Amino acid sequence: MNGWYGKILRVDLTNQTHTIETVDPQFAKDFIGGRGWAIKYLMDGMDPAADALSPENMLIFATGPLTGSPAPTGNRYMVVTKSPLTGVLTNSNSGGDFPTWMKRTGFDLFIFEGRAEKPVYLWVNDDQVEIRSAEHIWGKQVPETTDIMLAETHKKAKVACIGPAGERLVKAAAIMNDKDRAAARSGVGAVMGSKNLKGVVAMGTHKIGMADYDGMQTYGRAMSREVGEASKTSVLRIYGTPYVPDVTNEMGILPTRNFQTGRFEGVENINGPALNASFLLRPGACHRCPIVCNRITKVDTPGYEGEGEGPEYESIGALGSSCGVDNLAAITKANYLCNEYGMDTITVGMTISCAMEMYEEGIIPESDIGEPLKFGDADGMIKFLKKMALREGFGDKLAEGSYALAESYGHPEYSMSAKKLEFPGYDPRGAKGMGLLYATSNIGASHMMGDLAYAEVFGTPEKIDPLTIENKPALIKRWEDSFVIIDAAGLCVFMAVRYAFDKNPMIMPDRLTKLMNLTTGADYTPETLMQAAERVYNLERLFLLKAGITKADDTLPPRFLEEPLTEGPAAGHVAETEKMLPEFYALRGWDEHGVPTQEKLEELGLE
Amino acid sequence: MKVHLKLIATYREYLPPENKGKAEIEVPAGTTAVYIIANLGIPIEESVVLVDGRSPNPGETLQEGSVVFAFPATAGG
Numbered sequence: 071m072n073g074w075y076g077k078i079l080r081v082d083l084t085n086q087t088h089t090i091e092t093v094d095p096q097f098a099k100d101f102i103g104g105r106g107w108a109i110k111y112l113m114d115g116m117d118p119a120a121d122a123l124s125p126e127n128m129l130i131f132a133t134g135p136l137t138g139s140p141a142p143t144g145n146r147y148m149v150v151t152k153s154p155l156t157g158v159l160t161n162s163n164s165g166g167d168f169p170t171w172m173k174r175t176g177f178d179l180f181i182f183e184g185r186a187e188k189p190v191y192l193w194v195n196d197d198q199v200e201i202r203s204a205e206h207i208w209g210k211q212v213p214e215t216t217d218i219m220l221a222e223t224h225k226k227a228k229v230a231c232i233g234p235a236g237e238r239l240v241k242a243a244a245i246m247n248d249k250d251r252a253a254a255r256s257g258v259g260a261v262m263g264s265k266n267l268k269g270v271v272a273m274g275t276h277k278i279g280m281a282d283y284d285g286m287q288t289y290g291r292a293m294s295r296e297v298g299e300a301s302k303t304s305v306l307r308i309y310g311t312p313y314v315p316d317v318t319n320e321m322g323i324l325p326t327r328n329f330q331t332g333r334f335e336g337v338e339n340i341n342g343p344a345l346n347a348s349f350l351l352r353p354g355a356c357h358r359c360p361i362v363c364n365r366i367t368k369v370d371t372p373g374y375e376g377e378g379e380g381p382e383y384e385s386i387g388a389l390g391s392s393c394g395v396d397n398l399a400a401i402t403k404a405n406y407l408c409n410e411y412g413m414d415t416i417t418v419g420m421t422i423s424c425a426m427e428m429y430e431e432g433i434i435p436e437s438d439i440g441e442p443l444k445f446g447d448a449d450g451m452i453k454f455l456k457k458m459a460l461r462e463g464f465g466d467k468l469a470e471g472s473y474a475l476a477e478s479y480g481h482p483e484y485s486m487s488a489k490k491l492e493f494p495g496y497d498p499r500g501a502k503g504m505g506l507l508y509a510t511s512n513i514g515a516s517h518m519m520g521d522l523a524y525a526e527v528f529g530t531p532e533k534i535d536p537l538t539i540e541n542k543p544a545l546i547k548r549w550e551d552s553f554v555i556i557d558a559a560g561l562c563v564f565m566a567v568r569y570a571f572d573k574n575p576m577i578m579p580d581r582l583t584k585l586m587n588l589t590t591g592a593d594y595t596p597e598t599l600m601q602a603a604e605r606v607y608n609l610e611r612l613f614l615l616k617a618g619i620t621k622a623d624d625t626l627p628p629r630f631l632e633e634p635l636t637e638g639p640a641a642g643h644v645a646e647t648e649k650m651l652p653e654f655y656a657l658r659g660w661d662e663h664g665v666p667t668q669e670k671l672e673e674l675g676l677e
Numbered sequence: 678m679k680v681h682l683k684l685i686a687t688y689r690e691y692l693p694p695e696n697k698g699k700a701e702i703e704v705p706a707g708t709t710a711v712y713i714i715a716n717l718g719i720p721i722e723e724s725v726v727l728v729d730g731r732s733p734n735p736g737e738t739l740q741e742g743s744v745v746f747a748f749p750a751t752a753g754g
Contacts (some may be wrong), residue, residue, distance in 0.1 A: 343697070
């Protein structure tokens with residue numbers, strides 16, 4: 071096969087064995103790769119109702135056919151598993167170097183099953199697969215873990231691993247790769263911890279086959295040059311995603327004090343120019359990426375010293391404005407700590423801001439926390455982030471995520487989450503398409519499952535009105551399916567939405583189809599690629615339904631549905647998700663309960 | 678009448694550095710946000726222009742105290 075190797079490495083951690091499986095070419099095409107293949111293996115291999123932290127859960131690392139190809143940003147992988155934070159599926163995406171190094175092993179997917187009796191790590195060097203003891207590394211933070219694994223294997227290999235948070239089954243735990251990149255969301259690191267799998271080290275000499283080698287070299291590299299030329303002066307290279315707080319603040323949708331408001335008085339202390347002036351060393355890039363949006367930073371401010379990567383916008387929103395914190399040194403330090411302990415900055419920040427609001431409302435007594443924990447307390451935010459990572463004291467409650475925390479005090483409505491996954495940085499009251507996305511996404515409140523904020527907020531491919539609900543169900547369906555293709559192919563959404571789709575809001579994967587065909591030779595059309603994405607999306611939905619999700623879970627916290635924003639252009643607005651849901655279900659071919667109809671499943675070949 | 682101009686990120690460069698992307702400007706009644714932004718040499722077709730946080734309707738004129746906000750259209754955060 072081309073693009074895909076058609077080879078899967080299945081690791082049985084319980085018995086410390088592995089097997090190599092091959093993939094049917096028709097299956098490869100029908101499910102695209104990456105996220106698409108992974109959900110099929112998950113559905114066939116486990117009970118979606120199983121406990122996410124039990125040996126029965128499967129943990130899948132998935133690359134796509136364009137991972138490691140000349141396509142610009144062809145360097146992503148996906149962690150697919152059942153989430154212990156949400157109880158539903160998760161697709162957690164990361165870049166860096168690891169995804170390409172994993173692809174070079176000659177396997178498309180690594181599937182982990184069971185549970186090792188003692189801590190282990192996996193070392194894959196081409197076809198040489200070793201399960202090694204990690205007992206001497208258990209307990210160590212991500213940077214040291216990475217260094218030790220590289221010293222014990224090969225200095226040119228790449229590592230994905232968990233830190234102390236994953237070991238302690240903290241439900242915000244991430245799987246970190248290349249030290250600072252994260253498959254962050256939904257507690258994937260806790261799944262890895264539950265399996266006693268400390269890390270995965272990968273390298274190899276395999277190169278993917280190309281259906282049209284010369285064509286792909288010409289087309290892929292020309293596209294890379296195009297993206298690179300445009301990126302030289304682009305806002306993402308110069309400011310990174312920290313350019314965003316100014317935008318969302320102006321639109322009144324910047325998460326502030328646990329989404330109580332959408333404007334933050336301290337925004338100018340936490341924006342891109344502030345970061346560049348104070349802490350930015352240089353922009354950084356994932357492997358061969360022409361966009362260069364990473365922030366390599368160093369903080370000398372006493373009490374917050376450190377060096378590493380970040381913060382990106384989502385981290386600034388969650389650890390900063392949502393906690394009422396405008397101290398950028400503290401936010402950056404908190405980001406470093408999340409990377410070192412191995413945690414998702416969004417769930418960490420949103421869980422601490424949830425605790426802050428519940429403390430200020432008198433719902434969480436000071437005796438439970440041990441001290442006051444108020445909005446704006448930068449040092450408190452950092453202190454409780456550490457306690458959360460180590461499950462110390464009140465941190466043990468925080469480690470369960472915002473929904474479990476708020477529910478344990480009888481007030482789940484203080485958790486700003488959908489399907490128990492904490493919200494990213496776009497208030498759905500002022501970006502109504504995003505509200506429908508958060509309510510219906512197969513992993514909960516993630517922007518990464520169909521980020522219509524590109525159009526509602528950022529003007530890509532063109533600006534649309536964020537405050538109307540007209541046509542939003544059709545747009546969300548199209549964007550959710552489009553993001554399936556991007557994820558399954560192994561590309562970054564920053565590049566793909568802008569350069570690999572056509573230029574109207576009802577995006578179609580015109581150039582992406584060409585990249586896929588030059589690589590795989592699978593003769594996709596934009597329509598058949600979109601149908602494959604719909605197949606994947608519906609199979610994910612079936613996983614959710616079997617895990618126990620109902621229509622009642624396709625919703626948002628009462629704050630977004632009932633409390634209008636009070637300032638900015640969205641003042642007076644609430645999320646109108648429930649008005650959009652019937653149309654969305656109908657467009658998806660689902661019945662009024664949100665269940666795919668027999669007709670739709672047959673159309674997609676899922677029955 | 679006076680309106681407020683806010684240019685963020687790379688568009689700050691269209692104003693002197695000491696302005697940090699902000700200016701209060703005097704414009705005649707009937708002026709549009711797009712006119713102001715285009716007059717600064719900013720490529721309109723590559724930009725998002727907001728008035729008081731919202732996309733103005735075509736031809737919509739500014740009011741006293743309006744906030745004109747612009748940034749380069751791009752991928753998100």
